[in-house]
Amino acid sequence: MIKIGIIGGGRIGKVHGESISKYVPNAEVKAIADPIMTDEIRAWAKSMGIKDIYTNYRHILEDQEIEAVLICSSTHTHSQISIEAAQAGKHIFCEKPIDHDLERIYKVLNEVERAGVKFQIGFNRRFDHNFKALKEARESGKIGVPHIIRITSRDPEPPPVEYVKVSGGIFLDMTIHDFDMVRYLSGSEVEEVYAVGNVLVDPALEEAGDIDTAIVTLKLENGCLAVIDNSRRAAYGYDQRAEVFGSKGAVAVTNDRNSTAVISTSEGVTTEKPLYFFLERYMGSFSEEIKQFIDAILMDTEVPVTGVDGLKPVLIGLAAKKSLEEGRPVKISEIDNR
Secondary structure, eight states: OEEEEEEOOSHHHHHHHHHHHHHOTTEEEEEEEOSSOOHHHHHHHHHTTOOEEESOTHHHHHOTTOOEEEEOSOGGGHHHHHHHHHHTTOEEEEESOSOSOHHHHHHHHHHHHHHTOOEEEEOGGGGSHHHHHHHHHHHTTTTOSEEEEEEEEEOSSOOOHHHHHHHTOHHHHTHHHHHHHHHHHHSSOEEEEEEEEEOOSOHHHHHTTOOSEEEEEEEETTSOEEEEEEESOOTTSOEEEEEEEESSOEEEEOOOBSOOOEEEETTEEEEOOBOSSHHHHTHHHHHHHHHHHHHHHHHTOOOSSOHHHHHHHHHHHHHHHHHHHHTSOEEHHHHOOO
């Protein structure tokens, strides 16, 4: 039984805590820490049977019984806590992104390698049944050589402006998942990015220095082209679709719904709207990514989403930001020439 400490008692920390309790038999959450330990978080932790509740995460790192930590805290804390956890000899599951600063990311990767601990990044969409089916169709050769990847990713409503101010903006907060999907679905690396965007949903986002609507085109090293379209507000729900078009055919997935029922009457043909938000849409993938993290610890194998997998989408996101600002395509080599 792997004993785990969760750092961060917000929404995603609770998702992982409940997933472990219900679906991960080889793991147990022993402790949780949050600098703002509200009565609500405390009550939730007790309901989950979590024994130790702290405001200081270092108590978790000092606990010799805890073998692994889940870093679910604010983005700006991810890199520092990852470094401290590695130095404490803990295996690490870190929510994306590792950081927005490349030097800090490289420092984390160096510390993790030096410590010899597992380090997995929380790109949960890789574990979703739909996107796995797309990848399997490409890897099996059914659609031939990939030529075009199209990804639609639209949220049902924009996040609070205060969140946007610290999130790194749409490319490092929202589109970062899609950048990871392009790598995952294509089996190739991105070499050039061109991004255009606008504020069409919430004027307050422009005041915060961000956009809410974007189209990003990407050139990949294997010749494949990718197109991503994003919006911070889709009135009909959480819109998550993708297609891989290749030399022999194409494979596409559409939105998950509560049912696939289609009602046909004289007035028209209707179906259910997509699931409303990511917690509904991707709950199964959250539990699966933690299962595989625990398996990697128990069997001493490589984690399915590595630190390098965490680095690459940040590079793409920074290139997209530069492209938007300068109105031109930007090569990844301009962002990081290591």
